[in-house]
Amino acid sequence: MPLYAEIIPETGARELRVVDRTAERRLHALWLRERAPDPQTLDPRTGQRLIEAAALPLDLAIASLDYDATHLHIGFSDGHATTFPVAELLPAPREPRTLWDATLTAIPEVTFEEAVADDTALLTMLEDLERLGVAKVRGVPLEDDGMLPLVARLGPLRRTNWGGVADVKSVADAFDLTMTQRGLEPHTDNPYRDPIPGYIWLHCLSNADSGGDSTLADGFQAAERLRESDPAAFDILTRTPTHFRYVDDDTHLESEGPLIELDARGDIFRVRFSNRTERTPALEPATLERYYAARQQFFSLITAPEMTLTPKLAPGEMLIMDNYRLLHGRTAFTLTQGVRHLRQGYVDRDTTASRRLTLKRQSLPPHFQERAS
Numbered sequence: 001m002p003l004y005a006e007i008i009p010e011t012g013a014r015e016l017r018v019v020d021r022t023a024e025r026r027l028h029a030l031w032l033r034e035r036a037p038d039p040q041t042l043d044p045r046t047g048q049r050l051i052e053a054a055a056l057p058l059d060l061a062i063a064s065l066d067y068d069a070t071h072l073h074i075g076f077s078d079g080h081a082t083t084f085p086v087a088e089l090l091p092a093p094r095e096p097r098t099l100w101d102a103t104l105t106a107i108p109e110v111t112f113e114e115a116v117a118d119d120t121a122l123l124t125m126l127e128d129l130e131r132l133g134v135a136k137v138r139g140v141p142l143e144d145d146g147m148l149p150l151v152a153r154l155g156p157l158r159r160t161n162w163g164g165v166a167d168v169k170s171v172a173d174a175f176d177l178t179m180t181q182r183g184l185e186p187h188t189d190n191p192y193r194d195p196i197p198g199y200i201w202l203h204c205l206s207n208a209d210s211g212g213d214s215t216l217a218d219g220f221q222a223a224e225r226l227r228e229s230d231p232a233a234f235d236i237l238t239r240t241p242t243h244f245r246y247v248d249d250d251t252h253l254e255s256e257g258p259l260i261e262l263d264a265r266g267d268i269f270r271v272r273f274s275n276r277t278e279r280t281p282a283l284e285p286a287t288l289e290r291y292y293a294a295r296q297q298f299f300s301l302i303t304a305p306e307m308t309l310t311p312k313l314a315p316g317e318m319l320i321m322d323n324y325r326l327l328h329g330r331t332a333f334t335l336t337q338g339v340r341h342l343r344q345g346y347v348d349r350d351t352t353a354s355r356r357l358t359l360k361r362q363s364l365p366p367h368f369q370e371r372a373s
Helices: 030-035 111-115 117-131 219-229 233-239 286-300 348-363 366-372
Strands: 004-007 015-021 025-030 060-069 069-078 081-085 110-113 134-138 166-168 186-187 199-209 214-218 242-247 252-257 260-262 268-271 317-321 326-330 340-347
Touching: 004 060, 015 030, 015 060, 015 069, 025 030, 030 069, 110 111, 110 117, 111 117, 111 134, 117 134, 117 317, 117 348, 199 326, 214 219, 214 317, 219 233, 219 268, 219 286, 219 326, 233 260, 233 286, 317 326
Parallel strands: 110 134
Antiparallel strands: 004 015, 015 025, 060 069, 069 081, 134 317, 166 340, 186 326, 199 317, 199 340, 214 326, 242 252, 260 268
């Protein structure tokens, strides 16, 4: 249907209804007024607001309305008038996200040289990472800090108590289970931090031993399958905060949150799972009964063979993993010959998203770049 807009009289002209062939939305007068895209309201250079939104009159109403196929022309009861592009008022579709299981035929790859030198290759890598939660980089220099030139293309490396880029290899008198030869169950990293690291960069320098295959599972896929098969179990995992804790001689870190976290739309935003560091609080026993049963169902999904990829990284290969989405682990290995030496770093979500969205905007024709800014 063609665009249609009307002031809703029964709201005291404080709401506007906008309908086109894809969406319908009711918009509040104050919401519209504080988002007015004119230079009296928004600074033309920075796009930042010039008026104090909290000081606008609470009884602000829509005084006049006119529109064509692409724009709304609105006058407000405070005397201000402005023009809105319709595309900025209707809900934007979510960027596509591909859920996957063990039938995923290949993890998208890019070469280190391409991603460092070419914006198009870097954008492709970041779009794959956003869509699938994982991407592979080949040809990373076999140096301790070989990943850093690519990290620098996105933003700063996230430093933790482990330092910057840290070793992942078996050592005597290990102070963390990652430093042993045991297999590691699927988990997300560092749920005891605030904020939780956004992306894990795992770079292989040597993988000469038997075993030590990486395991990957799509936590969003597992959560959606739980929502479909047992909505009550899904609900308890979204509403029950659990606790995570890490302590060593020099560090004490604690945080809490649900195993499955939803955003304002009800979409899955983040999963947490860390058997090694979870410390479930002493909730009311009936709540714990439901929580433990639901957690067990979620665990059976994230460990199911039909949900799990088992890539074995070769020297010079690196996985970049969305730590809000992917559960990763490894099979046990034995040190019969050579060494298994990986290096791991973290990069935050905001700098990664900023780089992706900026490159995406810059790849558009100039007219569309203005609309996307």
